Amino acid sequence: LRDDRHIPEPVIRTAITRNDLREGPHGSMWAAHTDAAGIVTGWEERGPEWRGFATGGSKVLFRLGPADAGRVCVTEAAIDAMSLAAIEANRPDTLYVSTGGGWSPATDAAIRLVAERSEARLVAATDNNVQGDIYADRLLALAEEVGCGAERLRPIASDWNVDLKVRAEARGMEEGGRLPHARRARQG
Template identity: 40%
Template sequence: MADPELESFKREICCTRVLEQHGYIRDVGESTDASAKYRKADDIVVVQLADGHGTGWMSVRGDGGRGGRCGDVISLWQDLTGDSLGRARVALRRWTGGGAAVNRIRRPASPPRLRPTPTAFDRGVWGRQARLCEGSLGWAYLTEARGLNEALIKRAIERLREGPYGTVWFLHADPRTPGVPTGWERRGPSFDGYAKGGGKALFFPWQSLGAGRLVLCESAIDALSYAQVDGCRGDTLYASHAGAIAEETWGILTDLASGLDLVLASDRDVAGDNFVASLSERLGSIARSITEDRVPPYAGFKDWNEFVKNQRLQQMHGEQRDAQ
């Protein structure tokens, strides 16, 4: 008889997310719409995407004789961690919000507890959240799954927080009222969102006094990725507007862009085209200059983080060749 909880894991958890959490990097050049190839050191894992979800995997070459192994997300977790089925079950519950209630003792229902309805966004949550630290799930997500350098993360550490389930929070604030959180982007292996009830402003990895250049990206991870490629220039503000640009953000940009060289580093897709058009139209007469610096079209990547992850993959390949 099928186990409902295990079946829910297979339906709800994508193998690609598990691989990224464990430091595997997608080989964009050898991936297709039907399958995604992931690499880590000498290990190669292919995830089938024909079902639109990535529920099956196969190791075509691997360390420790793993080549030829295949299965679902549960066997993948066990293969990567060495966990027993019981330990894998406990670990995977975090990826589904707790999993199905299986074989639990039924107790009489208690009367519902009335809780006060929040009337406003709680800015204090940011201050109470744990700081990102080396060795944490969030740290691993940024360094291993996203390919960001540790030195870069340490420089931005004041604007980052550790969220649940391996997520990282990226602080949004209005530079005209420094120190007051308006909200935060939330990114993780299986989550992409924004603080509920929070207002969008801009994410800045760090402060750059007297900057004459402003680089705008669609997400905090892309802003960090661009900064890494750009060499973290001291004359530059790197910023994210977190997708759709709020009216409050337009007000900040109108004040901030005045007299600066504005660089639009939007994604290379239709949404990115629209952002470039609207930003150019509304800020063109305010900024000193406006240029586009989107990920090169010949590279085949959508955004600057995909570019950075590929750089890390090529570096790993080079290290392997040098070691041979």
Template identity: 40%
Template sequence: MATRQTPAQMNEELQKFRDEISCIVVLEQAGYRFDRSESSARHRRFRRVKGDSIIVTHGGKGWWDPHNSASITKGSVIDLVRFLNPGMTLGGARVELRKMLGLTPSGAEYIAEPKTRKPARDPRYMWNNRHAPRRGSAAWTYLTGTRALPEWILDMAVEQGLLREGMKGTAWFAHSDNAGQLTGMEMRGPEYRGFSSGGGGKRLLRLRTGEKEARPVRLVIGESAIDVLSYVTLDPFSFEPSLYVSTGGGMSPEALEEFRALLGTVEPGGRVMIVVDNDAQGDRYEAIYAPMALQAGLTPLRYSPKAEDSDWNTVLQNRARQGVAA
């Protein structure tokens, strides 16, 4: 039968723990290892994982936690055991410390796991590491202010997973293939315009209106994401089940084949709205898309702004300046 210690014996045992057990031993037993790269002669850092470390001081007799703001963040080896085991009583700490009497530090060092970061130009990596713009953010302000896009159309793009915010207020618009895989982003901002695909080539941005499950009766194709969103804003027939796509400029052969396949998803006898700029490039795009629509049994219709060399976002901006409702 265990004998009960007197208060004097208890204090003597606690002092024995402080004198004979190094904080390093306690940390090693808990899975921490010496991080040489972030240690000095006076302060030795022991790390378990990134963001979880303890500083050992006074030659192993003391410690402190650089991450925790709670009241007990430093002390002796006894405090350390209780800190590492929240809720542990002093009696429980004594039981644990008795097991460590006579142990010495192993000297094992912390080795950081190699970073497995994907190449920065991988569009999926870039996309997944960015957040959607929100009211008041730089990209949101650029799109609603400079570009005059209403908030409801940005909400729709965010809801359909088509919009992210990049650096310096740049808006990123997602392009995907017919299988739904992200292939790249149109990038538009106050100081930048481009496309990032990581070498995979352009495909199409796709935004749907009307009933989600309904087969589209219209396919609306434009030259850029901002022009397409502008046209949706101005379109009196956007309530119809429609698929709006942006090519992000000229289409690659792979994108053209995907567009041809996409025409087959439109309701038989439906329309293909070619909403391109009023310029020579718009004429060339019409000459490509209209025959493809006819081959698919659909009716091609071209819609361009009345003013020469104008695009649909310019129309939207002019209406916003004049206070004319879309």
């Protein structure tokens, strides 16, 4: 996650500490989907070349951040939720969630539950593509239905992880592209 996806260590550590992130077979990442009580309902899986959901589990929400946060950013994948958290410096007023790429009745109920809280603001932080726009429209309609504030937050590239990678690569270029241990040869 850190090397290939550029997700910073503090974001990864936060998810691991909460027992919401595990390493699976073949270097895959498993992100816990939980219900409102914090009970694990299933595992969102992401490998180097594949994605899925653990057999027998049910998609609710992957959650990263304070459960009682007023701002709730809804993404389509746990990697995007963690990437957006990194881009926003893990805002303390924000709960970053992932639907796992689906919209089950349990997912709908979980989003409604957080959107119905007083002071809730739903952020449709879905991918920058047709499917992401469909999810965003659905989230914005849900927010209007329950009476909470809402906005569309769109990544510049196709998704939040690509945006995070571009930022990391740009930082590397600004730093001269040097390795941290490299030193200039002594002249003369």
